[in-house]
Amino acid sequence: MQIGDIVMAVIAVLIVIMMIIPVPAALLDLLLTFNITLALLILLISMNTEKPLDFSIFPSLLLITTLLRLSLNISSTRLILINGYAGKVIEAFGNFVVKGNPLVGFIIFIIIEVIQFMVITRGAERVAEVAARFTLDAMPGKQMSIDADLNAGIIDEVQARARREEIQREADFYGAMDGASKFVKGDAIAGIIITIINIIGGFITGMVFQGLEFAEALNRYTLLTVGDGLISQIPALLISTATGIVVTKSATSGHLGKDIIKQFTAYxxxxxxxxxxxxxxxxxxxxxxxxxxxxxxxxxxxxxxxxxxxxxxxxxxxxxxxxxxxxxxxKPENIYSLLQVDPIEVEFGYNIIPLADASQGGDLLDRVVMIRRQCALDLGIVVPMIRLRDNMQLRPNEYIIKIKGVEAGRYEIRIDSYLIMNPTGESIEIEGIETREPAFGLPAMWISADKKEIAEMKGYTVVDASSVLATHLTEIIKRYAHELLGRQEVKNLLDNLKEQYPALVDEIVPKLLTIGEVQKVLSNLLKENIPIRDLVTILETLGDYAMLTKDTDILTEYVRQRLKRVITERFVPNKIAQVITLDRQIEEMILNSITSDETGSRAALDPVVVQKIRNSFVQTVNELHAKGISPIVLTSPMVRVYFKKIVEDYISLVPVLSYNELEPDVEVRSVGVVSLK
Incomplete structure (x- = not known):
C-alpha cells in the first residue's frame, strides 16, 4: 500500500472509533475547526475545476466528510449530555452567533436546515440523477462517434482508447454522484433529528441528574445544542453547495469565477x-x-x-x-485564386436585384434551375453553376451575361413592364417603347402593365422581364455550349455513361481516342446546335471509325450522318426542307483544294474566291429572309464541313447540312444557289 492509502485507511478507522470512544473537548475543538476548513477547501476546489472529472474523488470524499460530521456530532452530544460543556468552539458559536439567545439560534438553525435540505440538497440530487441517466443514454452514440473518427483516420488507436476511457470515467462519475448525493440528503435529515434529541436529552439530564432549574436547564442545553448544530451544519452547507456546483458544471468549460465574470461582463x-x-x-x-x-x-x-x-x-x-x-x-500561392474564372456569370444593376431575391417575389433563381434542366434535356450537357451578382457600375435596369469572364450579351429591361412581339412580323399597334428582343433580335416593344390585356387580345406575344432575361440567358448558353464543354465535363459525362455501358466506354477511351479528341467531336456537334444527349450512338460511331482516322472533323461528319434522325427532327420538323445549294463549280473547287497534314484537313482556296463565295451566300440568305423564308444549306458530304468553316463567321444561324444527314422522306425544295457569278 502507498503512504496515502495507509493514511486514508487510518483516518477512516479513527472516524469510526470517534463514535465509540469519548473525545476530549480540546481535541473536539481542533476537529471541528478542521471540519470547517475541509468543507471550505472542497467548495473552493469545486469552483475552480474546469470539468467535473477533474474532481473525480468527490463522490468518495462526500462519504468521508459525511461520516466525519456524524462522528463529531456524536462526540459533541456525548460531552454536552455528560459534562454540559463541549469545548470553546461550540460555546463560542452558541454565544457569539446567536448572542446567547437560544430561540434566535434555534430559528437560524432551522432556516439553515431548510435551505440545505429543501433547496440545495434536493436540487443537487435531481441534477445528479438526470446527469447520470443522460450520460448513460449517450454512451453508445459517443462510442460510435469515436469508432467513426478512428475509421476515418482522424484519430489514432491511442487517442481512441483515451476517449473511451474518459467516457467510461464520466459515466462512472455521474453514477457515483447520483448515489453520493443521498449522503448529503441523509446528513441534513440526521442533523435535524440529532438537534432535537440533544435538546430533549439535555433538558432531562440537566433537571434530573444535575438538579438544575427548568429555565436554567432549558437555556444552557438549548444554547449548547444550537451551537453544536450550527458548527456542524455550516460545513454541511458548504459541501452541499460544492455538490451542486460539481453536478451543474457540465455546461461550462472553465473556472466558475472566470466564467461568471466573463459572462456577466459580455453585455x-x-x-x-x-x-x-x-x-x-x-x-x-x-x-x-x-x-x-x-x-x-x-x-x-x-x-x-x-x-x-x-x-x-x-x-x-x-x-x-x-x-x-x-x-x-x-503570399504567392494566394494569387492562384484570382485566376479562377466563372464559366457563366450574370451581372445586373440594382433595379434588377428584386428579380433574383426570393424574399421580394423574384423567381430568377428558380428559372436558372429550370434553364439547367432544359439544357440537359435539349443539348445533353450539364450546365455549370451560374453565378448571379449585382454590379453597381451598370445602369439600374441593365444586365450583362458573361461566358468565361467575357461579355456575351447585354440588355436593358424594365422590371415593371412587359415586352411584346408581333408573331406575324408586322408592326405593333400599341403605344410603348420600341426595342429589340435580346435573344433573337426581333422587333419588340416595352408596354406598361395596364396594356397587357390589350396586347394579349390582339394576339401579341407578351413576356415579363424575368422571362426576357431567362430566355436571353438560355440562348447564350446554347450558343456557347461548345465552349462550356471542357475535358473535365466530358469525363464526367463518360463516367456517368460508364455505369450503364462500361464495355462501350472502356473500348473507346482511352484505347482508341483520348478524352480530348472525344471532347473536340462533342464540341463540334454543339457548335452547330446538334445535341449530344445520345452519347451511346456517338461513341459507337467513334468506335467504328476511330481506327480509320483521328481527324476530329471527319469523325464529326461520321457522327452527324449517324445522327441524321436527330438532325432531321431538329432542323426539318415538318419534313419540307427549303434549301440553298452550292453551284457545282464551287463544290469542285472546294474538293480540289482540300489539303491534309498532322493537324487535320482544310480547304486551301484563293482568298478572292473565298470572299466571292461569302458574298454570294450572304446575298442569297438575305433575299430569302426578306421573303420570310428560313433556309438551310445543303451540300455533298465531303464539302459540308469546309463550306461551313468558310461562312460560319457571317451568318452562323443558318444550318449547313449534307445530303446524308437528312431522312429519305424529307421533301427538298431548292430556294437559292450560291455561285461565283
Missing amino acids: PRLLLLSSGVLALFAIIPGLPFIPFIALAGMLGYAGTTLKKSSERESQKVEELQKEKELEEMK
Whole structure:
C-alpha cells in the first residue's frame, strides 16, 4: 500500500472509533475547526475545476466528510449530555452567533436546515440523477462517434482508447454522484433529528441528574445544542453547495469565477440599462435614494468602461484581421485564386436585384434551375453553376451575361413592364417603347402593365422581364455550349455513361481516342446546335471509325450522318426542307483544294474566291429572309464541313447540312444557289 492509502485507511478507522470512544473537548475543538476548513477547501476546489472529472474523488470524499460530521456530532452530544460543556468552539458559536439567545439560534438553525435540505440538497440530487441517466443514454452514440473518427483516420488507436476511457470515467462519475448525493440528503435529515434529541436529552439530564432549574436547564442545553448544530451544519452547507456546483458544471468549460465574470461582463449595454433602471428607482419618492443611486453609479461606470474596452478590442481584432489578410494576399500561392474564372456569370444593376431575391417575389433563381434542366434535356450537357451578382457600375435596369469572364450579351429591361412581339412580323399597334428582343433580335416593344390585356387580345406575344432575361440567358448558353464543354465535363459525362455501358466506354477511351479528341467531336456537334444527349450512338460511331482516322472533323461528319434522325427532327420538323445549294463549280473547287497534314484537313482556296463565295451566300440568305423564308444549306458530304468553316463567321444561324444527314422522306425544295457569278 502507498503512504496515502495507509493514511486514508487510518483516518477512516479513527472516524469510526470517534463514535465509540469519548473525545476530549480540546481535541473536539481542533476537529471541528478542521471540519470547517475541509468543507471550505472542497467548495473552493469545486469552483475552480474546469470539468467535473477533474474532481473525480468527490463522490468518495462526500462519504468521508459525511461520516466525519456524524462522528463529531456524536462526540459533541456525548460531552454536552455528560459534562454540559463541549469545548470553546461550540460555546463560542452558541454565544457569539446567536448572542446567547437560544430561540434566535434555534430559528437560524432551522432556516439553515431548510435551505440545505429543501433547496440545495434536493436540487443537487435531481441534477445528479438526470446527469447520470443522460450520460448513460449517450454512451453508445459517443462510442460510435469515436469508432467513426478512428475509421476515418482522424484519430489514432491511442487517442481512441483515451476517449473511451474518459467516457467510461464520466459515466462512472455521474453514477457515483447520483448515489453520493443521498449522503448529503441523509446528513441534513440526521442533523435535524440529532438537534432535537440533544435538546430533549439535555433538558432531562440537566433537571434530573444535575438538579438544575427548568429555565436554567432549558437555556444552557438549548444554547449548547444550537451551537453544536450550527458548527456542524455550516460545513454541511458548504459541501452541499460544492455538490451542486460539481453536478451543474457540465455546461461550462472553465473556472466558475472566470466564467461568471466573463459572462456577466459580455453585455455592457445591459449593465448600462440596469444602471438606468436603478437610477429611476432612486428618484421615486419613498424608496431609499443612496443605495439605488450608488449601485446605479457602479453599474454605469462598469458598463461604460467595459463598452470602451470592447470597442478597443474589436478595433484591435479588425486591425489584426486586416494585417492577416494583407499578409495572406502577399503570399504567392494566394494569387492562384484570382485566376479562377466563372464559366457563366450574370451581372445586373440594382433595379434588377428584386428579380433574383426570393424574399421580394423574384423567381430568377428558380428559372436558372429550370434553364439547367432544359439544357440537359435539349443539348445533353450539364450546365455549370451560374453565378448571379449585382454590379453597381451598370445602369439600374441593365444586365450583362458573361461566358468565361467575357461579355456575351447585354440588355436593358424594365422590371415593371412587359415586352411584346408581333408573331406575324408586322408592326405593333400599341403605344410603348420600341426595342429589340435580346435573344433573337426581333422587333419588340416595352408596354406598361395596364396594356397587357390589350396586347394579349390582339394576339401579341407578351413576356415579363424575368422571362426576357431567362430566355436571353438560355440562348447564350446554347450558343456557347461548345465552349462550356471542357475535358473535365466530358469525363464526367463518360463516367456517368460508364455505369450503364462500361464495355462501350472502356473500348473507346482511352484505347482508341483520348478524352480530348472525344471532347473536340462533342464540341463540334454543339457548335452547330446538334445535341449530344445520345452519347451511346456517338461513341459507337467513334468506335467504328476511330481506327480509320483521328481527324476530329471527319469523325464529326461520321457522327452527324449517324445522327441524321436527330438532325432531321431538329432542323426539318415538318419534313419540307427549303434549301440553298452550292453551284457545282464551287463544290469542285472546294474538293480540289482540300489539303491534309498532322493537324487535320482544310480547304486551301484563293482568298478572292473565298470572299466571292461569302458574298454570294450572304446575298442569297438575305433575299430569302426578306421573303420570310428560313433556309438551310445543303451540300455533298465531303464539302459540308469546309463550306461551313468558310461562312460560319457571317451568318452562323443558318444550318449547313449534307445530303446524308437528312431522312429519305424529307421533301427538298431548292430556294437559292450560291455561285461565283
